[in-house]
Amino acid sequence: MSEIHMHIDGAQVLATEGMTVLEASRKAGISIPTLCHHEALKPFGGCRLCLVEAGLHGRKRLVVSCVYLAQDGLVVRTRSQRIDRIRKTLLELLLAHAPDSPQLQDLAVEYGASRGRFEKEPSFCIHCGLCVRYCDEVKGKGAIGFINRGFKKEISFIPRIAARECPTCKECFPLCPTSWLQAAFVLVEAFSFKQQKEVLSKST
Amino acid sequence: MEMDRIDQIVDRYRAEPSALIQVLLDIQAMFHWLPTEALERVSRSLGVPMARIRHIATFYKAFSLAPRGRHEIHLCMGTACHVRGAPRVLDSLTEVTGIGPGETDLDLDFSLETVNCLGCCALGPVMEIDGKTHGKMSPARAAAVVESYK
Numbered sequence: 001m002s003e004i005h006m007h008i009d010g011a012q013v014l015a016t017e018g019m020t021v022l023e024a025s026r027k028a029g030i031s032i033p034t035l036c037h038h039e040a041l042k043p044f045g046g047c048r049l050c051l052v053e054a055g056l057h058g059r060k061r062l063v064v065s066c067v068y069l070a071q072d073g074l075v076v077r078t079r080s081q082r083i084d085r086i087r088k089t090l091l092e093l094l095l096a097h098a099p100d101s102p103q104l105q106d107l108a109v110e111y112g113a114s115r116g117r118f119e120k121e122p123s124f125c126i127h128c129g130l131c132v133r134y135c136d137e138v139k140g141k142g143a144i145g146f147i148n149r150g151f152k153k154e155i156s157f158i159p160r161i162a163a164r165e166c167p168t169c170k171e172c173f174p175l176c177p178t179s180w181l182q183a184a185f186v187l188v189e190a191f192s193f194k195q196q197k198e199v200l201s202k203s204t
Numbered sequence: 205m206e207m208d209r210i211d212q213i214v215d216r217y218r219a220e221p222s223a224l225i226q227v228l229l230d231i232q233a234m235f236h237w238l239p240t241e242a243l244e245r246v247s248r249s250l251g252v253p254m255a256r257i258r259h260i261a262t263f264y265k266a267f268s269l270a271p272r273g274r275h276e277i278h279l280c281m282g283t284a285c286h287v288r289g290a291p292r293v294l295d296s297l298t299e300v301t302g303i304g305p306g307e308t309d310l311d312l313d314f315s316l317e318t319v320n321c322l323g324c325c326a327l328g329p330v331m332e333i334d335g336k337t338h339g340k341m342s343p344a345r346a347a348a349v350v351e352s353y354k
Binding site for chain 2: 132135136142143144145146147148149156158160161
């Protein structure tokens with residue numbers, strides 16, 4: 001594998017081919033905030049918080065570092081007024097959905113985002129997709145997925161699979177930045193698990 | 205549920221996972237909705253997880269997870285049709301069919317849907333039934349057209 005030399009925040013950073021800018025930065029000890037990133041999962045590019053300025057030969061543009069591949073000679077800045085301003089607005093938009101998420105609140109303090117800027121729209125899910133992707137990619141169960149689109153998009157358990165797999169797994173629970181996942185699970189459990197278990201016991 | 209017919213549709217696309225949307229469209233056309241049993245069958249034979257199928261089935265308006273009528277009425281409520289009296293046509297359709305927008309009658313004869321533009325504003329108010337366009341509708345003419353489908 002060929003080596004890639006790049007500059008991140010003024011420091012020389014060595015990366016290997018196929019690495020994303022985010023991975024290269026984290027390896028060099030430079031932190032970039034993320035909500036939808038997880039080492040075991042494929043890059044998703046959902047939360048956009050990890051955006052950085054990157055460019056070759058002095059030209060720079062905004063890229064999402066978790067899906068942007070490292071390349072030779074790339075100059076990256078992970079903090080600037082422009083980036084901070086965008087991250088602040090992104091956080092404020094997310095806070096309108098989940099104002100009491102600890103992870104969001106910590107980031108809000110760092111970037112000076114206020115939780116009251118946008119009208120509250122308490123859907124709690126911020127569509128990071130961690131639960132959906134973890135269940136699919138790591139566990140291979142697909143017990144939870146997204147349904148609908150646009151502002152109606154939400155996570156939804158599939159009762160038949162969830163009744164069988166989830167009670168003994170629940171590995172996705174700690175991944176959720178807002179705890180909405182746990183709430184959704186309790187709801188599906190209350191609505192359908194009893195019925196699903198009867199179906200299961202009959203079929204076996 | 206006739207699983208043979210589902211299998212036939214899947215075979216038509218050689219059980220290719222990338223043909224999922226085509227398979228779903230064919231099932232939708234055949235049954236006028238996507239029954240859960242059919243989706244589970246498709247999931248197994250195409251090897252596509254149920255979560256993904258549900259994501260797609262709820263993403264597109266062409267799919268329905270609840271039974272729909274044999275005849276699909278789309279009434280245009282775009283600006284041009286609206287000023288030419290589409291709301292009154294809607295009232296008349298509701299009267300003949302007994303259903304409002306987004307609903308399906310108990311006999312599964314009709315499903316009524318309002319749309320925002322069918323792209324032929326000169327024909328407004330426009331109504332589409334099973335893909336066939338009926339232009340220059342009045343409340344009385346729309347009722348007569350629907351009656352002819354009963």
